Amino acid sequence: xxxxxxxxxVVAIVAAVFGFGGIAAAATxxxxxxxxxxxxxxxxxxxxxxVRGRKPxx
Numbered sequence: 420x421x422x423x424x425x426x427x428x429v430v431a432i433v434a435a436v437f438g439f440g441g442i443a444a445a446a447t448x449x450x451x452x453x454x455x456x457x458x459x460x461x462x463x464x465x466x467x468x469x470v471r472g473r474k475p476x477x
Contacts (some may be wrong), residue, residue, distance in 0.1 A: 420460065424453035 431446035 420453060420457040424450045424457060427453065 427446045427450035431443045431450060434440075434446060435443040
C-alpha cells in the first residue's frame with residue numbers, strides 16, 4: 420500500500436514538472452488517500468498485535 424502511495428507521488432511530481440497540472444493534482448489526491456489508508460491499517464495492525472500478544476507455551 421505504501422509502495423502505491425509513493426508511486427502515485429512520483430507520478431504527480433513528474434506530471435507537475437512537465438506541466439500536466441490536472442494529472443498531477445489527481446495523482447497527488449490518490450497518493451494522499453492511499454497513504455492515509457496505509458496509516459490506518461498499520462495502526463490497527465499494531466493495536467491488534469499488542470492486544471493479542473504471545474500466549475505462553477503449554
